Amino acid sequence: MAGGGGGGGGGGGHAPPPKQDELQPHPAKDQLPNIAYCITSPPPWPEAILLGFQHYLVMLGTTVLIPSSLVPQMGGGNEEKAKVIQTLLFVAGLNTLCQTLFGTRLPAVIGGSFSFVPTTISIVLAGRYSDIVNPQERFEKIMRGIQGALIVASTLQIVIGFSGLWRNVTRFLSPLSAVPLVALSGFGLYELGFPVLARCIEIGLPQLIALVIFSQYIPHIIRSEKHVFDRFAVIFSVVLVWIYAHLLTVGGAYKHTGTKTQASCRTDRAGIIGAAPWIRVPYPFQWGAPTFDAGEAFAMMAASFVALVESTGGFIAVSRYASATPMPPTILSRGVGWQGVGILFSGIFGTGTGSSVSVENAGLLALTRVGSRRVVQISAGFMIFFSILGMLFMVFSLSSFHPINIC
Numbered sequence: 001m002a003g004g005g006g007g008g009g010g011g012g013g014h015a016p017p018p019k020q021d022e023l024q025p026h027p028a029k030d031q032l033p034n035i036a037y038c039i040t041s042p043p044p045w046p047e048a049i050l051l052g053f054q055h056y057l058v059m060l061g062t063t064v065l066i067p068s069s070l071v072p073q074m075g076g077g078n079e080e081k082a083k084v085i086q087t088l089l090f091v092a093g094l095n096t097l098c099q100t101l102f103g104t105r106l107p108a109v110i111g112g113s114f115s116f117v118p119t120t121i122s123i124v125l126a127g128r129y130s131d132i133v134n135p136q137e138r139f140e141k142i143m144r145g146i147q148g149a150l151i152v153a154s155t156l157q158i159v160i161g162f163s164g165l166w167r168n169v170t171r172f173l174s175p176l177s178a179v180p181l182v183a184l185s186g187f188g189l190y191e192l193g194f195p196v197l198a199r200c201i202e203i204g205l206p207q208l209i210a211l212v213i214f215s216q217y218i219p220h221i222i223r224s225e226k227h228v229f230d231r232f233a234v235i236f237s238v239v240l241v242w243i244y245a246h247l248l249t250v251g252g253a254y255k256h257t258g259t260k261t262q263a264s265c266r267t268d269r270a271g272i273i274g275a276a277p278w279i280r281v282p283y284p285f286q287w288g289a290p291t292f293d294a295g296e297a298f299a300m301m302a303a304s305f306v307a308l309v310e311s312t313g314g315f316i317a318v319s320r321y322a323s324a325t326p327m328p329p330t331i332l333s334r335g336v337g338w339q340g341v342g343i344l345f346s347g348i349f350g351t352g353t354g355s356s357v358s359v360e361n362a363g364l365l366a367l368t369r370v371g372s373r374r375v376v377q378i379s380a381g382f383m384i385f386f387s388i389l390g391m392l393f394m395v396f397s398l399s400s401f402h403p404i405n406i407c
Contacts, residue, residue, distance in 0.1 A: 033367055145291050164330070
């Protein structure tokens with residue numbers, strides 16, 4: 001013991017300065033490892049454009065599915081369905097740009113939300129619209145009622161977000177509470193996505209299998225520094241399965257099947273391509289002046305609160321998948337406020353549903369390991385571009401995505 005002490009004294013009593021390597025900070029434990037491009041480090045422009053287009057493809061599912069299920073119940077036909085899809089896509093691009101520029105500034109896609117669908121259906125089935133015989137008039141009056149409810153409901157998130165009230169709530173969010181919140185946000189899509197896939201299982205299931213193979217197995221078999229297959233797995237799987245679906249259609253596999261099977265599986269049964277205008281810019285109050293009903297507004301505010309909780313989990317997931325530092329509560333609260341503005345835009349333009357963080361696109365960040373903000377802003381540009389060129393959008397999205405059933 002004494003010898004050990006003497007040795008320490010012989011060294012001058014001071015420990016040698018640490019090496020430079022020892023001064024490096026530990027990696028953040030709540031960030032996703034092996035991120036290729038983080039928020040402020042965009043990939044090269046060609047790759048960024050392809051990745052942005054891939055985000056656009058992923059969010060198309062919700063954009064097409066929600067109006068396709070709601071508009072017929074409202075009394076609208078193919079023309080109204082095409083216009084609502086264009087409007088929802090345009091507003092999604094606008095909201096995504098606002099969120100990435102002024103809100104949380106995370107690479108979060110803000111699209112149509114399923115949380116508002118049950119409330120929207122309750123408005124569709126309201127007694128005050130049941131005596132309207134003309135389908136066109138019924139559609140417009142219901143849409144105007146939905147617009148009024150969304151405009152009122154948007155004030156909930158605007159007030160909670162911009163006033164800082166949500167900041168006080170999120171201070172108590174620990175990993176123990178955030179993980180179930182993020183998980184439930186994703187699991188909530190199960191009951192909406194898989195029944196649609198099951199309508200055409202011979203196309204939907206190969207789509208999922210192809211996506212898993214391209215993203216999880218081929219990168220380990222064909223090793224490359226450019227990460228082509230795992231980074232663009234969605235594009236590869238969509239192209240491959242659409243060719244397969246088109247071959248089934250041309251080969252007559254669905255000639256003697258039921259109407260629902262043909263509508264879900266065939267590549268030539270979109271029905272609304274011819275109804276879409278070539279060029280159309282969605283504009284505020286295109287369906288007429290909104291109408292307001294207290295019961296509908298309170299019901300929509302409840303749906304807005306559900307979307308608020310889901311989006312909180314979505315923001316946390318996006319922050320981790322983009323390799324961002326943990327969000328301060330003030331930033332998260334500001335993002336919620338801008339999401340409220342997004343719901344206000346949904347009510348003003350008439351999308352038929354509110355908006356929230358797209359969980360599908362958050363998952364795509366983890367799949368590609370690319371969390372660049374520029375990529376998501378490029379995808380917002382695709383949304384706005386294709387929403388204006390209506391015929392081109394319908395030909396591409398419905399002819400390509402309708403039979404795949406990933407949406």
